[in-house]
Amino acid sequence: MQRYFVPSDQFDEKRVVITGEDARHIHKVMRMKPSDMIVCANNKGDAYLCKIDLCEDGKVLASICERLEGDPELPIRVTIAQGIPKADKFDTIVQKGTECGAAEFIPFQAERSVAIWKQDKKDKKRVRLEKISKEAAEQSHRLCIPEVRDPMNVSQLIAFGESFKNKMVAFEETAKAGAQAGFPTLLNKMKEGDHLLAVIGPEGGLTSLEAEQLQEHGFILCGLGPRILRTETAALYLLSAISYHFELLHCEVDE
Amino acid sequence: MQRYFVPSDQFDEKRVVITGEDARHIHKVMRMKPSDMIVCANNKGDAYLCKIDLCEDGKVLASICERLEGDPELPIRVTIAQGIPKADKFDTIVQKGTECGAAEFIPFQAERSVAIWKQDKKDKKRVRLEKISKEAAEQSHRLCIPEVRDPMNVSQLIAFGESFKNKMVAFEETAKAGAQAGFPTLLNKMKEGDHLLAVIGPEGGLTSLEAEQLQEHGFILCGLGPRILRTETAALYLLSAISYHFELLHCEVDE
Incomplete structure (x- = not known):
């Protein structure tokens, strides 16, 4: 319907x-x-x-x-801070990320973001992304439309993250080093109603300095499996894994 | 590199x-x-x-x-039988599905598939999809290029599935009914080296008859969370959840 x-x-x-x-x-x-x-x-x-x-x-x-009964919202509230990618990839991330349950998107102006969203572009983009998130929320039967915030640089993102107890960075180098336990360990500590701030780099990935700065401010560096994911795939992996962890595995344990 | x-x-x-x-x-x-x-x-x-x-x-x-050391292949071998979707969505599914570790793709000519791949189209499509899977495998550092098989209808898919011990169908109606335990229960029974055949419907979903026929032949109907996913998102959700289950959670348990 x-x-x-x-x-x-x-x-x-x-x-x-x-x-x-x-x-x-x-x-x-x-x-x-x-x-x-x-x-x-x-x-x-x-x-x-x-x-x-x-x-x-x-x-x-x-x-x-x-x-109508039933709650299709993710049990934890996930904010995706997505390194601004090339072309119209942000559209795809907002559309698919909304389907997968994201609560909020922050365009993150990372060191290696090729595109820069200036004031006029920023406003246009935001209107467009809000339209996409509304339509995707309708299509996927969500009860809330994810918000799209103003772009932030790394310092702004760190300041924004002050109020978050749970924050992580999807970091390719961590994945390459074979360390995969960070993400499930973090999820296992979280409970229904908690908030998570998750940072994803742009196409070129985060710089070591960005990763270090975020880590110093309490963001946990996490691998997302042993394969190298494109930037627009990382958010979907992350949200799908969170859904699986809280909405499916949880069911299984209950039975 | x-x-x-x-x-x-x-x-x-x-x-x-x-x-x-x-x-x-x-x-x-x-x-x-x-x-x-x-x-x-x-x-x-x-x-x-x-x-x-x-x-x-x-x-x-x-x-x-x-x-080079390290194995970036999924511990279980996953064949995605994807209901043939509209336009170039199959390209996206092969590209992102390869990144997420799929072993093989079958274009599934479902009842509600709007597009029909006739002989000449089929061959062209296959060459194109094989190029996409090779490039995505290189980009994501895979060691194997997923195969793209010839299209199958539901009877051919059932016959193909005879040799699979583990087979499932992502079925929206199961998700709507709130039954989410099927998928994790199936994964919990599987072990490294096992094969999984996973069927995903096209845009309009599978018909009740298709779902019934598959179920009668040992396919388990599984929900993929409480939100309605687009057909091109379902495979990514499924593969990400499998990666999380076998490659990340497994790590956590080991520590």
């Missing part, structure tokens, strides 16, 4: 009002009619099964039938 | 001969010269550090300096 995020102030107890692009999508693209069903989520953890009452180009009214 | 797969009959005890496109790449693109170093892998599990002796457009000769 088609899903839409609707700002929470457009919900009342019985009804929801959908406006703008989503209303047009329902009317023009999906060609829906009164009494068709949709799911509306409020980006605050709730999703409702709704029945369309009125369907116009710029406005759709729907009655709330029931609140 | 630049890596190349070279057919094993082009190795002798002391030297390796590189021809064709790779020789041109070394000469023209990388502009390498005698005494520059490269890594040559024989696609049979060995990689060697080599020093270039002669560098021409169509031919490169290099001396073997040492065999």
Whole structure:
């Protein structure tokens, strides 16, 4: 069933009002009619099964039938600080990272990032990435849209990380040295509701200095297996492993 | 360091001969010269550090300096039977799946596959996908290039699966029903050297009939977490989780 995020102030107890692009999508693209069903989520953890009452180009009214059960959000909140990659790879990372459960993305202006997001580019990119994360959140049946923050350099990232108890860096050199225990050790220490800040380098990887600076500030250097992953694959590996650890293995143990 | 797969009959005890496109790449693109170093892998599990002796457009000769240690191959051999997706998504799946350690890919002509690979398209596709898997294997430092098989329909896939002890289907409906224990339970039963055949549906998912037929022939229906993954994300989730289970968690337990 088609899903839409609707700002929470457009919900009342019985009804929801959908406006703008989503209303047009329902009317023009999906060609829906009164009494068709949709799911509306409020980006605050709730999703409702709704029945369309009125369907116009710029406005759709729907009655709330029931609140949907089930929580598809990752049990831990993961912030991905992604070294800014080339071309449109950030789009892919936000799309697939959202599907895999990321809570938040930070474009990290790393030493070896070839692209630099200047002010005008930054604002455009952010609008685009927020659209991608909303659509991916709808498609994957999430209850929350991951946030895309302003870009940070390494010092800003370290300052931002001050409030995090759990922080890590996916570091290729650690993987090359055969040390793979860091990541599962970290996950084994975490529990439901905890936050994790995970840093991933751009195409050329992090510099030794960046890795050192982050390590000095409490970030744990972790390998992600013995193969060299492209920058856009690392976030997906990390989020899939976290999902497997907390959402699947956990189930297995429970039975 | 630049890596190349070279057919094993082009190795002798002391030297390796590189021809064709790779020789041109070394000469023209990388502009390498005698005494520059490269890594040559024989696609049979060995990689060697080599020093270039002669560098021409169509031919490169290099001396073997040492065999490289370390095994970046997944401890279990995973065959991904991927429901043929739209457009060039199979390219992405082969590229990223190779990085994540897949041993083999089967294009699965599923009921809901929109694209149909006819004979001429099939051959072209295969050449293209084999090139992608070779390059991704070089980039990710693998020792073996995953094979790309001829497309199979569901009956052919079931017949192919006869020889597999471990086989599964990533099935959305199982995930929706909240049953997540199947996949880790299966992995917990497997040990190093075992083979796994994993089936993933195309964009529209598998039909109930396909899922039933596979289940009747010993395929276990498994959820991959509570979020709905796109078809091209499912293989990466699956391979990342397998890597985490066998290559990372295993390390942690060992310490």
